[in-house]
Amino acid sequence: MGTLSLWIFGILFISLPAAYGLTSFPKNVVAAMKDDPNPVTLTCDVESGVPVEWKFTSNGGEMEKMDWDSAQQVGANLNVSEVDEPMVGEYSCWSGGKKFSSTYLLLRVPEEEVEDADSDSAIRCWARSYNCNFNCSWTLGKYTAVRLGLGQDCIEGNKSCDWVSSSDGGFQFELSHTLSPYAEESTMFEVTAEAINDQDFLKMTKRFYLRDIIQPDSPEIVRCQEVGEELNVTIDPPSSWSTPHSFFSLEHEIEYVYKDNGKTESSPAPVIPKRISKLRVRTRDSLVRSAWSQWSPWKNVLTGKKKLCKCKNTAKYCCPELLPEDMGHCKRKQGGKTKSKPN
Structure with a gap:
């Protein structure tokens, strides 16, 4: 497997998410630890045996062709290691001038490195009753797109996770559950949040019993x-x-x-x-x-x-x-x- 020659499509760097339009979650997102020698794999949604070319759009610089030792193509997929800020962006696979799929590669932010915040303060949840839904809000202002999910599938990042996005742009969410209001609670809810901006990816999980977040409306x-x-x-x-x-x-x-x-x-x-x-x-x-x-x-x-x-x-x-x-x-x-x- 040889070193991949990548076309770098540069765009003027700006601090706002408009650089990628990341005000919502892309279909495919992969997060890598900074400078980790273990590669992350970006997959191309193409039939087996079809020759593909990978292209990369990042912040800053002008369009140029360059050799990138830390990105290697294996079949239709791409392995990227030792990810740093210049390597963050959109990776897309092409064949015959047609774009088949793309993945955003971002830097994972460990939860313990988030200043003055943890899952309890970043994710605030409350329920107006014991009925089948409750509300949450996201409080960290650095991120431009946030989604929440309930259960183990979301903790593990499985495709079966039913993610909920904010509908009003204010990072307010309504989640549904199937817990009977008449049953005694024995299992805690697990709410996972994924938050991104044009460079970073943060994942947090908050655990609680429904009874602990009850706050009725005013009588x-x-x-x-x-x-x-x-x-x-x-x-x-x-x-x-x-x-x-x-x-x-x-x-x-x-x-x-x-x-x-x-x-x-x-x-x-x-x-x-x-x-x-x-x-x-x-x-x-x-x-x-x-x-x-x-x-x-x-x-x-x-x-x-x-x-x-x-x-x-x-x-x-x-x-x-x-x-x-x-x-x-x-x-x-x-x-x-x-x-x-x-x-």
Whole structure:
């Protein structure tokens, strides 16, 4: 096997991924450790026995023909060893002027060499419920394309891995799983991330139980019913939470502000003092003590019959349930305020 003569197609070097357009994963990517004498093999998708020529597109320089001792062709495939920055780029195989396939060769970045980051900080995951999907985000800004996969196939880089790419360009992902929400968890999820830019390839795996990433959406404050000198607050679980709610129970925390002194207090119980100006609520899984949800928006509290007509705006106010006679009174009151238009 002889030394391969490669055509080098140079393009002006720029720091952005536009050099290769690597804002998404190419079909074929191979990562090599820098200066590793053990070769990596780039395969050509061509029938056996067809003579092929390999071409290479890299950063910098002008088009030239050169001998490259560290790249050797074996049949239709190409072995590349001692990979360094000038050898990073797109390798394509050709025959009869036709391009059959191409592979991007990048430098593998060991996870332990990533500064100020590990899999726990680079990959953040959360689940709004115990249903069959959860969300993850990628936090390292150096990379221009990222994909996530779930399970052993993705750890091993098998073609059977079902990779998920970000749909909005913001490195936000939604992954699906088949775990029954009623079963006790015995196996951890394994989420693998592959991240690339125009030169580097990074692979990380994060392991966790679904119960450890549960964070419900914010609950909804339905009403504030007066009971003597107290309020009984009715709270509905978030619509995204798992059902039945009797099985997937939640606990709430209510935060409220007193009218007279502006002091803020909180309570895990639904019965709170009546003389408050506003309140909000958050929730969490009561069994596994999950992360708290975000606080719901503040709602102003209205008590007393004189203010009941404002209670039609339930997004802004927390009020008692309006009875039919209350609604009729409010309609008559509104009608009395309406001025007749001049003829």
